[in-house]
Amino acid sequence: xxxxxxxxxxxxxxxxxxxxxxxxxxxxxxxxxxxxxxxxxxxxxxxxxxxxxxxxxxxxxxxxxxxxxxxxxxxxxxxxxxxxxxxxxxxxxxxxxxxxxxxxxxxxxxxxxxxxxxxxxxxxxxxxxxxxxxxxxxxxxxxxxxxxxxxxxxxxxxxxxxxxxxxxxxxxxxxxxxxxxxxxxxxxxxxxxxxxxxxxxxxxxxxxxxxxxxxxxxxxxxxxxxxxxxxxxxxxxxxxxxxxxxxxxxxxxxxxxxxxxxxxxxxxxxxxxxxxxxxxxxxxxxxxxxxxxxxxxxxxxxxxxxxxxxxxxxxxxxxxxxxxxxxxxxx
Numbered sequence: 001x002x003x004x005x006x007x008x009x010x011x012x013x014x015x016x017x018x019x020x021x022x023x024x025x026x027x028x029x030x031x032x033x034x035x036x037x038x039x040x041x042x043x044x045x046x047x048x049x050x051x052x053x054x055x056x057x058x059x060x061x062x063x064x065x066x067x068x069x070x071x072x073x074x075x076x077x078x079x080x081x082x083x084x085x086x087x088x089x090x091x092x093x094x095x096x097x098x099x100x101x102x103x104x105x106x107x108x109x110x111x112x113x114x115x116x117x118x119x120x121x122x123x124x125x126x127x128x129x130x131x132x133x134x135x136x137x138x139x140x141x142x143x144x145x146x147x148x149x150x151x152x153x154x155x156x157x158x159x160x161x162x163x164x165x166x167x168x169x170x171x172x173x174x175x176x177x178x179x180x181x182x183x184x185x186x187x188x189x190x191x192x193x194x195x196x197x198x199x200x201x202x203x204x205x206x207x208x209x210x211x212x213x214x215x216x217x218x219x220x221x222x223x224x225x226x227x228x229x230x231x232x233x234x235x236x237x238x239x240x241x242x243x244x245x246x247x248x249x250x251x252x253x254x255x256x257x258x259x260x261x262x263x264x265x266x267x268x269x270x271x272x273x274x275x276x277x278x279x280x281x282x283x284x285x286x287x288x289x290x291x292x293x294x295x296x297x298x299x300x301x302x303x304x305x306x307x308x309x310x311x312x313x314x315x316x317x318x319x320x321x322x323x324x325x326x327x328x329x330x331x
């Protein structure tokens with residue numbers, strides 16, 4: 001007679017329900033914010049306002065897609081995002097003289113290069129990710145200012161119009177093509193994060209590097225890949241931002257690192273790694289975008305208040321995350 005007992009299906013149902021809430025719960029916040037936004041801005045649901053919202057979030061959305069993998073892996077954040085964007089924007093505009101494909105390839109290769117250097121330093125040399133990537137910003141800025149004599153550069157050549165259309169064209173009157181690219185990219189990366197062996201290894205590494213090594217995961221190699229994914233996405237965002245601004249300049253990535261990590265932690269990806277969903281990070285970005293758009297429509301509310309609110313959201317979410325982690329027995 002077998003001692004095996006039938007599995008209680010209710011346990012699986014609870015587990016699945018928790019996953020759904022964790023992945024999509026942030027969208028309840030998005031829904032709750034919509035009537036508030038409409039109250040303060042009666043034109044919130046207009047095509048013009050949606051155009052402004054999509055224009056504002058299109059570059060950050062791509063950054064968030066890649067940077068989520070770094071946080072998910074337990075390496076917290078990539079503070080080299082601002083000047084990775086700048087470097088990619090300069091590279092793409094410079095190589096535009098050889099055609100639009102050369103411009104895109106130059107941006108991607110810039111991302112691969114920066115991500116490889118970051119990944120090697122953090123994954124193989126075990127350097128602190130915050131300190132190293134923060135320093136990388138200054139390295140990239142110095143190299144770029146010397147290479148271009150401190151000047152900004154403008155799209156030129158036969159494919160200049162095609163380059164400017166990357167971010168400035170509109171589908172259905174208000175949707176930038178970059179948003180559609182981000183939807184496809186986000187779908188692919190979501191499958192990678194949650195359905196692939198690579199995503200499983202990233203999750204295990206984020207939860208515990210010791211356990212990951214014991215499970216046979218090549219942790220340094222995985223960290224290298226994670227940083228390359230993030231930097232390539234950031235580089236594509238830099239190309240898109242240069243297209244939107246019609247120039248490559250040294251300030252186009254300003255604040256993108258903080259905005260990205262705020263969206264990521266607000267969306268439920270733990271700074272300690274190993275927990276969260278890419279869909280949640282996108283929801284976190286939507287929350288930030290709606291709040292910023294609404295505050296911009298209120299007379300007398302400056303951009304400085306927007307920064308204060310974003311900082312308050314970040315501190316609150318990180319504080320709650322730390323409390324719950326301690327309560328669960330994690331350092």
